[in-house]
Amino acid sequence: MRFGDFSVEHGTSGAAERTPVDSDARMARLVRTIEGEIVPRLVLTRGALRSTHPVECAGGRLPDDADVHELVRVLLAHDVSVASALVESVRHRGASLESICLKLLAPAARELGLLWEEDQCDFMQVTVGLCRLHHLLRELSPEFRSESCEQSVERNILLAPMPGDQHTFGITIVAQFLRKAGWQVWHEFADTTGDILEIVKSHWFAVVGLSVGSESRVDDVTQFIRAIRQSSRNRSIGILVGGPVLVERPELAVLVGADATAHDGPMAVLRADAVIDRTAS
Numbered sequence: 665m666r667f668g669d670f671s672v673e674h675g676t677s678g679a680a681e682r683t684p685v686d687s688d689a690r691m692a693r694l695v696r697t698i699e700g701e702i703v704p705r706l707v708l709t710r711g712a713l714r715s716t717h718p719v720e721c722a723g724g725r726l727p728d729d730a731d732v733h734e735l736v737r738v739l740l741a742h743d744v745s746v747a748s749a750l751v752e753s754v755r756h757r758g759a760s761l762e763s764i765c766l767k768l769l770a771p772a773a774r775e776l777g778l779l780w781e782e783d784q785c786d787f788m789q790v791t792v793g794l795c796r797l798h799h800l801l802r803e804l805s806p807e808f809r810s811e812s813c814e815q816s817v818e819r820n821i822l823l824a825p826m827p828g829d830q831h832t833f834g835i836t837i838v839a840q841f842l843r844k845a846g847w848q849v850w851h852e853f854a855d856t857t858g859d860i861l862e863i864v865k866s867h868w869f870a871v872v873g874l875s876v877g878s879e880s881r882v883d884d885v886t887q888f889i890r891a892i893r894q895s896s897r898n899r900s901i902g903i904l905v906g907g908p909v910l911v912e913r914p915e916l917a918v919l920v921g922a923d924a925t926a927h928d929g930p931m932a933v934l935r936a937d938a939v940i941d942r943t944a945s
Contacts, residue, residue, distance in 0.1 A: 725757045727768035735772045739793040740785065747796055748803060761804060765837050766928060773797055801836055821871040821936060824852040824860055826885060829877035829907075838873070841929035842936065857888050864896045870940045872896075873932070874922075876907035882916055889921045902939030904932065 731754055738747045754768060776793045779785040785793075821842060823835050839849045850869070854860045864872065872892055876885050889903050905922040917925045923942075924935040 725759065726763050727754050727759055727771075729771075731768055732771045732775060735768060736775045736779070736793070739772065739776070739796045740789055744796040744799045747800060751800055751803075762841075762930065764804065765801070765840065766930075769797055769800060770837070770928075798836070801840075805840060818870060819846055819936075819940065820848045820850070820867075820869050821873060822850045822852060822860075822863065822867075822869045823873045823875075824854060825875040826877065826881055826888070827854050827856050827859070829875060829881070834906075835873075835875060838929045838932045841933050845933040845937075847933070847936065857884075857891070860888075861891055861895045864892055864898075864901070866897070868897045869901060870898065871902040871904060871936050873904040873906070873936070876905060876909055878907075879909040879913070879916075882909070882920060886920045893921075902936070902942075904935060904939070 731750075735747060735750055738750055751764060751768065755764065759768075773794060776785070776790045776797075780787065780790045823839055823842075825835065835851065839851065842849050850863075850867070852860055852863060854863075860872075874885065874888070876882070885905065889905075892903065893899075893901060902923045903921065904924055905917055905920060906925060910917055910925065914925075923939050
């Protein structure tokens with residue numbers, strides 16, 4: 665069965681019922697999704713680390729560890745409406761949308777992953793918790809759009825996981841920051857690389873952002889980036905890559921032929937802007 669964007673198998677009710685092989689496989693799949701993609705870890709290959717957006721409103725208070733722990737507890741124990749009320753209470757303290765995403769939702773997702781890794785929660789519980797996080801992010805999406813800069817046709821980006829990977833939460837967060845900064849964002853969760861190539865042939869994009877979930881895909885990504893550049897209507901298209909494998913091995917970003925990387929949503933805006941500035945010069 666499926667909950668939102670995550671697959672769940674029947675009969676995964678606890679650590680005692682898992683075989684070691686199943687446990688390792690499920691944990692690896694879940695940790696890849698959480699650790700690498702909550703706020704896409706597009707690793708920096710150039711440029712200084714800095715943020716384009718403040719993460720706290722004037723007079724506001726950033727979400728803290730206590731807020732994160734409480735959100736995780738609520739996500740596991742209550743309906744999503746209770747989690748939504750908790751997020752709203754943090755916002756009433758003056759926390760910005762950026763701080764909600766970067767300091768509350770992302771750490772909560774990482775904590776859910778740790779609970780699974782330490783066998784304090786089963787696969788079903790953690791998956792449902794992650795799906796509730798998706799719901800919270802969707803609730804915030806209209807406000808991100810209302811605060812967005814005017815969008816420009818020259819700042820058009822396609823965001824997609826490598827076909828076969830499931831990394832929708834982090835891509836969705838990055839999309840919010842890009843839209844707010846005036847980027848037109850196209851999401852694509854394609855079944856094959858050919859589907860994505862058809863899109864870049866048919867539509868003009870300044871940048872393509874790809875998410876990679878496994879080191880075993882590195883050779884595929886290298887070939888895919890080469891194919892995107894050859895097929896794209898924009899012959900100077902920029903490429904961003906990210907994913908958990910690049911967090912551990914940042915040198916792979918250059919080896920696969922990408923242009924730029926970043927470690928969170930605001931940084932993705934910086935890197936995407938820098939790519940089009942560089943290709944325009």
